[in-house]
Amino acid sequence: MFREMHRFEWPIIDSASDEAVIKQLHTSISLYKKEGIYDEFERAFADYHLLDYSVVFNSGTTAIWAMFGALGLRPGDEVLVPTYTFFATISPMIQWGLTPVFCDCSEDGNFDPEEIIRKKTERTKAVIVTHMWGIPCNMPKISSLCKRFNLFLLEDCSHAHGATIGDRKVGTWGDMAAWSLQGKKVVAAGQGGILATSNRSMYEHAVFLGHFNKRCFQELSPESKFALYSITGAGMNLRPSPLAIALANQQFSQxxxxxxxxxxxxxxxxxxxxxxxxxxxxxxxxxxxxxxxxxxxxxxxxxxxxxxxxxxxxxxxxxxxxxxxxxxxxxPNHLLPLFAQPHTVRPDFYDANIGNMNDNxxxxxxxxxxxxxxxxxxxxxxxxxxxxxxxxxxxxxxxxxx
Ligand SMILES: Cc1ncc(COP(=O)(O)O)c(C=O)c1O
Structure with a gap:
């Protein structure tokens, strides 16, 4: 028996981790383009998933924020969300004025696909799922319902790096996916996130939302409506530290x-x-x-x-x-004040009484x-x-x- 409270070591920081971070420390501690360690990790991550593009962020939350933004929805549009998840699957949509419509889970804790049929309205534009604790949601059913009802599908894979259904990885079933790289996650940067997709215009939109100047000039197609804004991007800087991405890249290799x-x-x-x-x-x-x-x-x-x-x-x-x-x-998130009373945070988007206090x-x-x-x-x-x-x-x- 253990004498003192036991913890398994996580993340696993060994001499290869030290080396990767120190090497990055002496190479570059700020990156401005898709270059260096950003490029190396993004390519490895996209290739692993057989996806065309990926872009790093400074957290899973901001990667999810960029996914919602890159859908190009309008305030008041509804998104079906799991109530049982970590709140950051849902919270970024409050900054876009989107309306979370909470859905129940199945026995396994994962998003219940039948909820799409029960909860969708003519305002529903998208579904986001989280593969809870690393077990894939029923993606064949969820993706076919999204196609049938013409809904965007997003995956929060923050618990589920590398999980598969058959030989198809989670993160490849919808329009875009995001992964947290926070320190407890299976691929850890400490603080970081990554978004991946095979949709070029959503990818460019996500780059525009989180990166700016050199990376926008490098990657936005001249015909993109965002190209004109390349100097500023969308006004945000959501780039991660290259040191964090060097660690994630080293963790990912094992x-x-x-x-x-x-x-x-x-x-x-x-x-x-x-x-x-x-x-x-x-x-x-x-x-x-x-x-x-x-x-x-x-x-x-x-x-x-x-x-x-x-x-x-x-x-x-x-x-x-x-x-x-x-x-x-x-x-369960539906009673949290941020979702029940989002007007406190964004009075421009939400009425004081929109609260979803239904606890069913x-x-x-x-x-x-x-x-x-x-x-x-x-x-x-x-x-x-x-x-x-x-x-x-x-x-x-x-x-x-x-
Ligand atoms: C399911 C889920 N989504 C999103 C996040 C947010 O990620 P981050 O902490 O990197 O912002 C987490 C992490 O903690 C999570 O567990």
Whole structure:
């Protein structure tokens, strides 16, 4: 057992990471064009996804902001959004005056495709999904419904770097996709984000929104309506630090290996605990290959002597399993003040009383209320510690089962 609260190391910073960042430090700490480490990482990332273009940002949030902007929608246009996600999937649309229409999830915590049929109106222009905790949403169904109803489709892949359905990666099913590269993510820059697409005009629009001057002169087609504004771009500077992108690039070069190992650990966890009566393991079709950003189980307190929080406290306090916890900030979003009363932030776009206070999202509520999460490590050398998690979890599960 662990003596002190245990954490797996993440991100994995080794001598190759030091070298990559120091090399960048002595090469260039500001980049102005699609050049150097930006170009190297963007190309590798787009190629990996078999997409034509990608552009770096200083966070996942700003990459998502640029995706919404690059759709060219108008204030009041509706976008179908998952209520169960991290808020930054939705929050950037408030800056564009778009109306989030919240959708419930399926049993697996992911966007329920049937909600598109139930919630779309004549004002609905787009759908955004998040592949929660790294498990792909049902993209074949979601993308076919978006085509049928002529809706743009955006993917927030911040939990799901490298996840696939068959041999098709998440991030390639819609018009554009964005990934956070924040420090806890599977590809980490510390602070950073990336947007990818095969749509040239959306790509140029996104470049215009986040970059300016040299990169706009370099990349905007002369016929683009934005070319005239190249000096200023859209007036924002959302470029990331090249040091951060050097780190992301180095992490990315190893990450397929990490994914393989994460999948083995996740499979072992699921097989070990699938017959515990008060736990439901993640379920997904065989052709889905999740990222395992985290593995999220559902806890049924009616089959246990302990409540969910008592169970997790026991694991943390007695067994020092610090990587088991209850996810809090990734939650149903529809009641958050930013979405219920967005006029406080953008009085120019929203009326004081537009609040969406409807709380009828039973699946999202249930998923959130019963979720327990465990971090899944990525290296073979983490195996001894991972086995201590399995042992500790098994002991506590035996203790509390009814
Ligand atoms: C699903 C999801 N979307 C968006 C974001 C925002 O990314 P960032 O923190 O890089 O702005 C996060 C990150 O934390 C996230 O988990």
């Amino acid at each position: 990450f397929d290996q990490w994914l393989k190992q994460k999948r083995l650990y996740a499979q072992e966890w699921i097989e070990t605990f699938s017959d515990v009566p008060f736990l439901t393991m993640p379920k997904f079709p065989v052709e889905y290959q999740p990222t395992w950003y985290a593995l999220v189980m559902q806890y049924d307190a009616t089959k246990s002597k302990f409540s969910r929080s008592e169970f997790v406290e026991l694991l943390q306090n007695e067994y020092k399993l610090g990587e088991v916890d209850i996810p809090m900030s990734t939650c 999202f039973p699946m999202a509520r249930k998923f959130y209320d019963n979720a327990i999460k465990i971090f899944i490590p990525a290296r073979v050398s983490d195996n001894d510690d991972f086995q201590l998690y399995i042992e500790g979890f098994r002991e506590v599960a035996k203790m509390v089962v009814l």
